[in-house]
């Protein structure tokens with residue numbers, strides 16, 4: 032097997048917050064104790080609800096922010112600031128909202144050539160343009176689109192432009208932050224197919240961030256489920272979806288509506304809302320909302336461990352799932 | 358009998374580029390105690406058709422219809438007084454963006470009490486009690502304290518519940534919920550949908566749920582209207598719609614769902630929804646339809662009978678074989 036493109040070891044990122052007029056300053060552990068590897072040609076999905084640390088993780092992987100704890104390396108090179116310049120071409124990001132992430136005053140051609148202008152000073156204008164046009168073909172845009180402005184495109188086509196721009200420097204790793212969430216269903220499938228095609232042709236690794244479990248189920252190889260900044264379950268996609276071990280994963284799956292009328296599933300109802308990240312409970316972060324909580328859950332933080340794939344829970348769902356399958 | 362009955366509703370906006378038809382000959386029927394989902398991609402006219410019903414469109418909109426009635430009363434001929442009796446009271450709406458419809462300058466309590474003041478004869482003590490009761494009903498713990506909060510002090514899910522509390526404050530007979538969960542996390546979405554369907558069961562009100570999420574439709578609705586480019590293209594009971602869609606657009610949408618995928622590559626619908634300036638001659642779906650022929654491209658299709666899902670199509674799918 033080829034070397035992983037991305038390795039995270041006990042990765043964490045804290046923020047100092049507050050210290051306003053009355054509030055006392057606090058420490059938010061936006062991401063903590065996060066480990067994973069991602070190999071070329073594979074897709075690792077990070078799922079969880081808003082505030083679970085998905086975007087912070089994306090910002091660390093795309094070299095926008097430095098980890099405050101643990102280690103992160105891309106293509107075997109640690110992502111310390113001294114290395115950011117040489118890593119910049121290895122990792123690129125595509126955001127949810129193509130409108131917000133494209134410069135609306137630039138023509139498509141200029142948008143595509145810009146990363147080359149900055150990072151490939153050796154390239155001539157002609158070479159840049161050739162590369163830009165080649166990339167447009169690759170993502171399914173037409174040659175005449177080169178001189179148009181982003182507002183002349185539909186949402187799906189703008190997302191193609193964003194993908195094309197991300198690929199200009201030939202990165203090995205793409206971070207896809209909710210790449211199809213803003214798109215209509217009929218366009219969503221076009222973009223997902225494009226991502227699959229590009230991955231096959233270019234051997235790209237995808238860190239796929241999404242709250243849409245039906246999309247993740249279709250596109251991912253492996254899944255990390257995050258809750259309040261920490262992974263609570265991780266494993267191969269089929270295992271996690273078919274035999275979820277953490278109660279939170281089960282609740283998340285049961286809350287996801289399925290396009291099957293009368294499927295008649297029991298929905299697991301969660302109490303309360305996500306606690307403030309300033310007040311993460313000492314034991315299991317999910318304990319205040321979990322239906323199986325015991326004293327040990329409130330006191331001792333469960334480790335991410337166990338088989339067939341790790342889950343951070345004192346009372347994983349193994350028997351339940353077995354019973355339901357029987 | 359229908360609680361809300363709309364026939365041939367068309368809404369056009371005056372825009373810089375000329376008249377733009379956002380809603381095109383739409384019929385709506387929803388009965389007491391019924392849950393109707395209106396599903397369609399963004400821009401298909403779901404919100405505009407319901408805003409027209411509520412009388413909430415700006416002056417740039419031209420609304421025409423053969424009929425728009427609520428409980429037998431013509432919504433277009435209401436006097437100011439009768440209008441206040443119905444809109445906001447018997448007929449209430451939850452809007453797509455909670456933050457844009459809650460006033461940031463007032464506490465949630467003030468806003469709920471104000472809705473009650475306008476539409477009921479409760480005194481101020483009773484209004485406060487009812488406000489507490491409403492927040493508790495929509496699952497907001499610690500209601501008294503939450504009534505003193507401003508919208509920005511609450512989470513998105515909380516604000517959405519406050520909106521629902523305001524909408525149901527006067528016990529509406531029909532509630533229109535426009536994408537009430539689109540901006541929320543799935544576990545909160547599940548809570549809000551359970552809340553809405555629970556209210557509908559307990560009070561017997563009718564519910565129109567506007568959404569673009571086929572999963573939400575499948576789990577919540579009894580009947581589904583599918584909109585495309587301003588037109589209703591299909592209307593069927595939910596199980597039938599998913600099992601035997603009659604309009605090619607509905608069929609294509611269902612096929613594009615990742616959870617229905619049978620292969621790694623998903624089914625797609627080529628092209629995009631027509632815009633103001635490239636509205637096709639015949640069937641609006643014809644440039645993207647795999648079954649389109651010359652007739653589809655030139656002649657607007659008829660609305661098929663109910664057995665064929667009222668599909669607006671020349672060649673509805675799953676039609677019984679016509680004997681030669």
Ligand SMILES: Nc1ncnc2c1ncn2[C@@H]1O[C@H](COP(=O)(O)OP(=O)(O)O)[C@@H](O)[C@H]1O
Pocket residue numbers: 370372377379397398399400401402403404405406415417
């Ligand atoms: N006030 C307005 N003026 C002009 N066009 C509008 C106005 N409101 C909505 N539209 C247009 O009407 C069409 C239908 O919009 P809408 O009903 O909001 O769609 P949906 O709710 O199905 O997403 C869209 O193309 C939208 O841009």
Ligand code: SF4
Pocket residue numbers: 604605606640641642643644646647648649650653654658669670671672673
């Ligand atoms: S009328 Fe023709 S083009 Fe339109 S949906 Fe039916 S078959 Fe397709």
Ligand SMILES: [Mg+2]
Pocket residue numbers: 403404405453535536
């Ligand atoms: Mg809308």
